[in-house]
Amino acid sequence: MxxxxxxxxxxxxxxxxxxxxxxxxxxxxxxxxxxxxxxxxxxxxxxxxxxxxxxxxxxxxxxxxxxxxxxxxxxxxxxxxxxxxxxxxxxxxxxxxxxxxxxxxxxxxxxxxxxxxxxxxxxxxxxxxxxxxxxxxxxxxxxxxxxxxxxxxxxxxxxxxxxxxxxxxxxxxxxxxxxxxxxxxxxxxxxxxxxxxxxxxxxxxxxxxxxxxxxxxxxxxxxxxxxxxxxxxxxxxxxxxxxxxxxxxxxxxxxxxxxxxxxxxxxxxxxxxxxxxxxxxxxxxxxxxxxxxxxxxxxxxxxxxxxxxxxxxxxxxxxxxHWGIYRSNGEPKYKIDLTGQGRDIFPAKAKGIMHMPERWCVFNGNDTDTLKVKRNFDEACTTADCTSLAPGGSCSQLSFAQNISYAFNMYFQANFQDEKACKFEGLGKVVTENPSTGRCVFPVEVVKGQQVGDVAADGNRIHYHVPNFGIFLVLVSILWALFCD
The missing domain is CATH 3.20.20.80 (Glycosidases)
Structure with a gap:
């Protein structure tokens, strides 16, 4: 009926x-x-x-x-x-x-x-x-x-x-x-x-x-x-x-x-x-x-x-x-008219955003100890966000050294450019020249403000980082395929 x-x-x-x-x-x-x-x-x-x-x-x-x-x-x-x-x-x-x-x-x-x-x-x-x-x-x-x-x-x-x-x-x-x-x-x-x-x-x-x-x-x-x-x-x-x-x-x-x-x-x-x-x-x-x-x-x-x-x-x-119309640092990624009028405009920019200095952490190129390189890459991507390196991602076409640099920089920025976060057992170095290439952006994040905490008493989202090691292994395999080539 x-x-x-x-x-x-x-x-x-x-x-x-x-x-x-x-x-x-x-x-x-x-x-x-x-x-x-x-x-x-x-x-x-x-x-x-x-x-x-x-x-x-x-x-x-x-x-x-x-x-x-x-x-x-x-x-x-x-x-x-x-x-x-x-x-x-x-x-x-x-x-x-x-x-x-x-x-x-x-x-x-x-x-x-x-x-x-x-x-x-x-x-x-x-x-x-x-x-x-x-x-x-x-x-x-x-x-x-x-x-x-x-x-x-x-x-x-x-x-x-x-x-x-x-x-x-x-x-x-x-x-x-x-x-x-x-x-x-x-x-x-x-x-x-x-x-x-x-x-x-x-x-x-x-x-x-x-x-x-x-x-x-x-x-x-x-x-x-x-x-x-x-x-x-x-x-x-x-x-x-x-x-x-x-x-x-x-x-x-x-x-x-x-x-x-x-x-x-x-x-x-x-x-x-x-x-x-x-x-x-x-x-x-x-x-x-x-x-x-x-x-x-x-x-x-x-x-x-x-x-x-x-x-x-x-x-x-x-x-x-990567669902945001803005990057996590408040920069708009593309044109979008949120009023639904279809205008060809970028969304308004966030006011009062303060970025950290124009500094990046990159790999110094020392690949004589591949196990050490791998270990530090693993550490960086387990804590920071390396998902742009995944197949189809904006940074999926990087060279071996660039992959390492991307991981190091994401860790460095996530730790608010603390120079200790660019050590990586002597494999990292801080630079002032932007290492971004093509579609792959090496970001500089915003200054420290309200940061991630545990689940609140009223049932807010849990903010723990929970790595998916299946995807992580894909990243590692891509990296080491580049190295072997």
């Missing part, structure tokens, strides 16, 4: 959504050198960004956003910290002053709880209980109409190997729990949050790479039920979730695209020019309120992922650290 109602549902949605689509941005702080919250607020205001998601609910960040007029989505990663009604009420009591002053509108709970729930049902059910409990505490405090609690959802929560959006449905193993969650969201008029990264989506599904872009240059077209036609991955994924919600019995639930990004390094096709092309097509498309084939005319509230690179992100894959 649900399928016969599809044309009516599409008409209903198109005729009832009247608000313009909102383009927001995500800001994470897993970086060795972090921009101060006040700088970020100023940067968002300069770029006329109306909404932001932060990956914490720390008081200092909320204070920086207070009075800015920017609407906030906050995150609680440690679900256990608000899992009981007493803990939930305590959290709400602490945040109530900022519900209005910092314009908090949504709370994201956990880190992909349904993905984790595919293998841990007890955790998933605890998280769903917590979702309901925290929303109850918020409602109880008088903010039922303003602050909504929800989960962010990656594509893995729907069945894999889709050839058409209409084939989508939630994974069998989590259908019961998803239905319960959707009932809670529906009861509280909370949105369903979707995350999509088109470059990885088309690669994983072996679609035409051009299908990742929204400029209609791809010859790859997908035709589906109800005369719907798909020419890009953004619409494809959005409407796959529309179909999954329809089949679950929630055809009119609001969808927010909570993370949509394009990396600029660490992956084939990931660079500043392709990122610029992607957003130049996507953001005006979102701002046009055209909607998608399954929801024509419905606004698609979309959050760009993300503001800055995060060089302390665990590198399960190299491009995880």
């Amino acid at each position: 649900a399928f016969k109602l599809i044309p009516f549902v599409a008409f209903f949605l198109a005729s009832n959504y009247v608000a313009d689509a909102i383009i927001g941005i995500n800001w994470g702080r897993q970086t060795a050198q972090r921009l101060l919250p006040a700088m970020v607020v100023d940067l968002l205001l300069q770029n006329k960004v109306p909404e932001a998601r932060i990956y914490s609910s720390q008081q200092d960040i909320l204070q920086a956003f207070a009075g800015s007029g920017i609407s906030l989505t906050v995150t609680i990663f440690n679900v256990q910290n608000v899992a009981t009604i007493e803990l939930a009420r305590k959290w709400v009591q602490e945040k109530v002053p900022y519900f209005d002053s910092a314009n908090i509108r949504r709370v994201y709970l956990g880190n992909h709880v349904f993905r984790n729930g595919l293998t841990d049902k007890s955790f998933l059910n605890m998280a769903i209980n917590t979702l309901e409990t925290l929303q109850f505490a918020i409602n109880e405090a008088g903010y039922a109409d303003q602050v909504k609690v929800t989960f962010p959802n990656p594509e893995v929560v729907i069945k894999d190997n889709l050839t058409k959006p209409s084939e989508a449905e939630f994974q069998d193993d989590i259908k019961e729990e998803m239905a319960r969650t959707l009932r809670i969201l529906k009861k509280n008029n909370a949105p369903f949050i979707v995350e999509v990264f088109p470059i990885s989506y088309v690669t994983y599904h072996n679609f035409d790479p051009e299908f990742a872009f929204i400029d209609n240059k791809s010859p790859f077209v997908i035709r589906d039920k109800n005369n719907t036609v798909y020419t890009n991955a953004f619409d494809f994924v959005h409407d796959a979730f529309v179909w999954a919600l329809i089949k679950a019995g929630f055809p009119d639930m609001e969808i927010i695209m909570g993370q949509v990004g394009w990396p600029t390094d660490g992956f084939p096709g990931a660079n500043a020019s392709t990122a610029e092309r992607f957003f130049k097509g996507m953001l005006p498309y979102v701002a046009s309120n055209k909607g998608t084939p399954m929801r024509p005319g419905a606004p698609i509230h979309t959050y760009v992922h993300c503001l800055t690179d995060e060089n302390k992100m665990p590198y399960y894959y190299p491009f995880a650290r």
